[in-house]
Amino acid sequence: MNARQPEQLPLTRSSVLAAHDVIKSRAHRTPIFTSSSLSAGITAGNNLYFKAENLQKGGAFKFRGASFNLSRLSHEELQRGVCTHSSGNHAGALALAAKERGIKCFVVMPSNSSQVKIDAVRSYGAEIMFCEPNAPARAATLAMVQARTGATFIPPYDAINTILGQGTAFLELSEQVPEKLAAVITPVGGGGLLAGTALAAEGTGVRVFGAEPAGADDCARGLEEGKRREDVDANTIADGLRTPVGVLNFPIIQEKVERVIVVSDEEVIEAMRLLWERLKLVVEPSSATAFAAVRNPAFRELGIKGPIGIILSGGNVDMSKPLPWVVL
Amino acid sequence: MNARQPEQLPLTRSSVLAAHDVIKSRAHRTPIFTSSSLSAGITAGNNLYFKAENLQKGGAFKFRGASFNLSRLSHEELQRGVCTHSSGNHAGALALAAKERGIKCFVVMPSNSSQVKIDAVRSYGAEIMFCEPNAPARAATLAMVQARTGATFIPPYDAINTILGQGTAFLELSEQVPEKLAAVITPVGGGGLLAGTALAAEGTGVRVFGAEPAGADDCARGLEEGKRREDVDANTIADGLRTPVGVLNFPIIQEKVERVIVVSDEEVIEAMRLLWERLKLVVEPSSATAFAAVRNPAFRELGIKGPIGIILSGGNVDMSKPLPWVVL
Known part of the structure; x- marks a missing residue:
């Protein structure tokens, strides 16, 4: 975090x-x-x-919270992009907010996510990483994404x-x-x-x-x-x-x-x-x-x-x- | 007419x-x-x-046309109310416009109209007369309503x-x-x-x-x-x-x-x-x-x-x- x-x-x-x-x-x-x-x-x-x-x-x-989070990032952080885990509205909102600012967005989604949600996140230009549908796999995949990209994690609510x-x-x-x-x-x-x-x-x-x-x-x-x-x-x-x-x-x-x-x-x-x-x-x-x-x-x-x-x-x-x- | x-x-x-x-x-x-x-x-x-x-x-x-029609009626005509035949949006619009003006509205509907449409027209306070679902029956029922009530016919489009x-x-x-x-x-x-x-x-x-x-x-x-x-x-x-x-x-x-x-x-x-x-x-x-x-x-x-x-x-x-x- x-x-x-x-x-x-x-x-x-x-x-x-x-x-x-x-x-x-x-x-x-x-x-x-x-x-x-x-x-x-x-x-x-x-x-x-x-x-x-x-x-x-x-x-x-969710676009409101995503936007405010992005506004608090430094130029260097924006350059490295943002990431999150979500199969829902936060992922789409973050992907869209990132797209509007021209920065990268990485989303960890459970492999059993519905096609319509995958399509929505992808349509906003985010890169999707799939993981097993459980909390440890999600955390591990997110940590891997952060280590590889340096992207800042934007939490969905907490x-x-x-x-x-x-x-x-x-x-x-x-x-x-x-x-x-x-x-x-x-x-x-x-x-x-x-x-x-x-x-x-x-x-x-x-x-x-x-x-x-x-x-x-x-x-x-x-x-x-x-x-x-x-x-x-x-x-x-x-x-x-x-x-x-x-x-x-x-x-x-x-x-x-x-x-x-x-x-x-x-x-x-x-x-x-x-x-x-x-x-x-x-x-x-x-x-x-x-x-x-x-x-x-x-x-x-x-x-x-x-x-x-x-x-x-x-x-x-x-x-x-x-x-x-x-x-x- | x-x-x-x-x-x-x-x-x-x-x-x-x-x-x-x-x-x-x-x-x-x-x-x-x-x-x-x-x-x-x-x-x-x-x-x-x-x-x-x-x-x-x-x-x-349809509420636009219904409203404009009502605005052209005399005080005496408004007193007698309005009528139409429709199983769709015009009936609901006329019933609502009449309700807002506090005048009576009579609607001739085919007997096979869906319950949801009947309920909508009724919820706006209109009186419904059912007829056989064909044009002659509809015209005859409307003529009967007009003869009985003196209501003005408000056509749906023509x-x-x-x-x-x-x-x-x-x-x-x-x-x-x-x-x-x-x-x-x-x-x-x-x-x-x-x-x-x-x-x-x-x-x-x-x-x-x-x-x-x-x-x-x-x-x-x-x-x-x-x-x-x-x-x-x-x-x-x-x-x-x-x-x-x-x-x-x-x-x-x-x-x-x-x-x-x-x-x-x-x-x-x-x-x-x-x-x-x-x-x-x-x-x-x-x-x-x-x-x-x-x-x-x-x-x-x-x-x-x-x-x-x-x-x-x-x-x-x-x-x-x-x-x-x-x-x-």
Whole structure:
């Protein structure tokens, strides 16, 4: 892990504001979507505002963290390129951010990655190294890549600059919404987006929530037990959330996030269908997790009054597969 | 057909500009989408600009024509309400526009309409009358509704105010695009959108094209033969385009549209998948027809230089069905 971490702990909202100044010329300021039919029936008076990060470059919020990480590298580091391990949105985002800067990018992917994800990373010009689909093989392959190339490792979530970059989505959301948000909710996998959002919301009075699928609810369990869990089941359709929450991310979430709402895959699929049908947006299951949480009784019982922001984290869906709600 | 037609023929670009002044406070100014990967490889230098009318109220451009029609009704006519026959986007658009004005709406639908379409029209508060799925039964039922209620018939495409309303999408598109369009293309079913676009583009130097599926290519055939065809096959996945081009629409298209490009259903499905994957937008097959046409050799051979506007007409897809490109 040789990513530079020039920011000092503790991180603050100011750190996220500074990150936004750096990346705003590189990332899309994604639009906000509303739907009276989706807002109706949540709780009285809760207008919902969806931040469409599925329309971000690379199809997910991950481009923000990747961009901010690259902005902190020296000229020499940029010359040697960057590397990461991921089979998902972070790999695509880093590859695209590297391509836009004209630097090299190396991605370690498990050999059983889907062709559509391999194609996406390759289309952004990254060099792919395949490894056996397990953690030791991944670490060994990444170490080999670093030794050979001198590339800087850009972590997908467990890094200060990644967290700060992801938090910038909330800053835009709160500027774009015409009224004061009462709450914001994001999905939580590794916790980059949720921790960044919690930092960005600090002192604003906006209550911050996370949403996690029951099949990968290590963050919610960790919060209950008062201790980060190092393991995670990965038994959920929300493929972007099948990671344990990060070492840096967990204490930020523990301190600043009011609650992580756990939802079933059935709720995720139903929420995903509603988003596709009503917003006409292609969002991936991870994104639908946040909307599913807002529809869940555990959230409704909080009785939050006022507008709610929901970050739709990404839209990278394998279109060669049947829609999850279509019974075959 | 008792819809008032206060506009004088011949229609001009000014008529569309006047219609836009009337409806712009009621309809969404839908956003423009771009994609470097979709633009790449069309023809050298053709930036593509997609006007996302799938994000229009009711999920399709049809809300524009419905709104403009309602704006031309007298207080007495509004009191009696409006009616139409449609199993598609026009019915939903009219029902929603009527609901927003607090007036009654009656919709004649074939008894074999899909449940999802029935539910959509009903959710906007319209009263539905079912009829046998054939033209005489439809006309008889509509006449009965009009006799009973005094409601004004708002035609789906073959009416001046409908054409003028639909043309307003192009006015916004040309304002929103940061460079001068070389061409614009829209799908053609009844021809409301295409005729309206051709009127709106008149004198601007923007070349106007239509796109039609081979299984319902009555407009392209009519143009070849120099005479409107009254019949149409309806053998295409593009369910919004299974209507013959209108009596009022055809001569406008004949005079002002450079060419209608015909594409196969295979091309439509491929284009639809690309739009879902790259733009992250849910668009219906009819919308994809226009993008398919731009990718077709017949269009490429025209050698158009400069930016091309594509109107994505709607996003009302029956999500209970498998995606058309997923082989089961």
